[in-house]
Every structure is written in structure tokens, then in C-alpha cells.
Amino acid sequence: AQSVTQLGSHVSVSEGALVLLRCNYSSSVPPYLFWYVQYPNQGLQLLLKYTSAATLVKGINGFEAEFKKSETSFHLTKPSAHMSDAAEYFCAVSNYGGATNKLIFGTGTLLAVQP
Amino acid sequence: EPEVTQTPSHQVTQMGQEVILRCVPISNHLYFYWYRQILGQKVEFLVSFYNNEISEKSEIFDDQFSVERPDGSNFTLKIRSTKLEDSAMYFCASSSDRSNTEAFFGQGTRLTVV
Numbered sequence: 001a002q003s004v005t006q007l008g009s010h011v012s013v014s015e016g017a018l019v020l021l022r023c024n025y026s027s028s029v030p031p032y033l034f035w036y037v038q039y040p041n042q043g044l045q046l047l048l049k050y051t052s053a054a055t056l057v058k059g060i061n062g063f064e065a066e067f068k069k070s071e072t073s074f075h076l077t078k079p080s081a082h083m084s085d086a087a088e089y090f091c092a093v094s095n096y097g098g099a100t101n102k103l104i105f106g107t108g109t110l111l112a113v114q115p
Numbered sequence: 116e117p118e119v120t121q122t123p124s125h126q127v128t129q130m131g132q133e134v135i136l137r138c139v140p141i142s143n144h145l146y147f148y149w150y151r152q153i154l155g156q157k158v159e160f161l162v163s164f165y166n167n168e169i170s171e172k173s174e175i176f177d178d179q180f181s182v183e184r185p186d187g188s189n190f191t192l193k194i195r196s197t198k199l200e201d202s203a204m205y206f207c208a209s210s211s212d213r214s215n216t217e218a219f220f221g222q223g224t225r226l227t228v229v
Contacts, residue, residue, distance in 0.1 A: 036220075042222060042223075043119075043206060043220045043221055043222040043223050044158070044206065044208075044220040045220070046217055046218075046219075049217060090157070090158060092158075101146065101163070101210065101218075102148065102160040102163055102171060103148075103150075103158075103160065103208075103218060104160065105150075105157050105158040105159070106157060107156070107157040108157055108158075
């Protein structure tokens with residue numbers, strides 16, 4: 001079975017500081033990994049995805065994530081936080097070639113950005 | 116830019132009533148999904164649908180739930196007899212291929228059962 005664990009349900013950073021949101025995955029097959037963002041009262045928007053190509057993945061809004069197989073991690077980073085980054089972030093895993101391609105989500109990390 | 120559209124955005128219903136949540140997936144997509152998010156909890160998979168049949172469902176998706184693609188454009192989730200614990204945000208998603216390199220989500224329907 002696949003799963004993801006997001007460490008830290010709440011993360012607070014100052015504007016301009018580094019953002020680091022942690023995600024560890026468990027999968028018996030090579031995974032596809034995703035980060036989604038959810039702004040208040042909105043749906044889920046894809047930030048970036050890892051699909052077995054380059055291990056460093058760049059996404060929208062200056063975010064990137066690195067797939068580290070040895071650490072079973074897919075942490076999300078952004079060098080400099082902006083007030084508009086305040087949102088909830090979900091890591092998700094899926095397996096390619098499976099019978100279906102459902103996403104298994106983590107519990108989410110709420111990012112607060114302080115002025 | 117193509118998008119997944121869900122209606123209504125908010126639905127309030129009495130316990131025991133039937134509700135139908137509607138979704139219009141992206142037009143050339145073939146795989147459709149429903150997820151739900153109970154307030155303060157993670158997003159959970161409910162069901163996936165392909166080629167006019169359910170391809171996978173979670174243990175949450177019991178007999179009170181059903182899905183349908185009635186007319187080739189809409190994708191609906193029916194809850195036959197709502198319970199208080201069905202109160203959640205329900206998200207529809209669609210993807211173009213089985214490898215699911217990207218699933219596009221709708222804005223969600225907030226269902227409140229009173």
C-alpha cells in the first residue's frame with residue numbers, strides 16, 4: 001500500500017525566508033509524487049509533480065521539490081516566501097501502471113507567512 | 116484554460132435526504148474521480164470511473180454512494196440517504212490518461228448535512 005507522511009501540520013515563516021515543507025512516502029513500486037496547494041475556499045491546484053524523470057522538479061510560483069529515493073522523501077522548498085504563499089499544501093502519491101491512478105494524500109501542512 | 120466545473124458550490128441538506136453533486140470534467144479526459152475532505156482532515160479518495168464503469172472505490176464508498184456519467188459530459192455523485200458524517204467538501208477530478216501525470220480538480224462542493 002502507498003502512503004505519504006507530512007511532518008508538521010502547521011509551518012510559519014517570515015516573508016522572504018526559506019520555505020521547507022516535508023513529505024515522506026511509502027510505496028512498494030516506483031511512485032509518482034505530487035504537491036498540491038489549496039488556497040482558502042478553493043480547490044486543489046497542482047504545484048509540481050515527479051514522474052520518474054529528473055529528480056529535482058520545478059513547479060509554479062517558484063516552488064521546487066527533490067525526489068530522494070534513499071530517504072523516501074519529496075520535500076517542497078521555496079527560497080523566499082511571499083505573503084501570497086499562505087495556503088495549505090498537500091503531498092500525494094500515485095503509482096503508474098496500476099489498475100487505477102488514485103491519489104493518496106497526506107494530511108496537509110498549513111503554511112503561514114508572517115510580514 | 117480548460118477546467119473542471121462543479122455545482123453547486125455549497126449544498127445544505129437534511130439528514131436522510133438524497134443529494135446529487137455534479138461535475139463537468141475536462142472534455143477530452145477519460146478518467147474521473149471523486150474525493151472528499153472532511154473539515155480539518157486530509158483529502159480522501161472515494162471512487163474512480165473509466166469507460167462508464169467504476170474502476171476502483173474506497174471503503175468509504177459504500178452502498179449509499181453511486182456515480183454516473185449520464186450524458187457524456189456530466190459526472191455525478193449521488194448520496195442516497197445523507198448522514199451527518201457525510202458533511203465534507205467533495206472534489207471532482209479528471210485526467211487524460213492512466214498514468215495520471217496530472218489530475219485536474221474542481222473547486223469543490225461543500226456539503227452540509229443538518
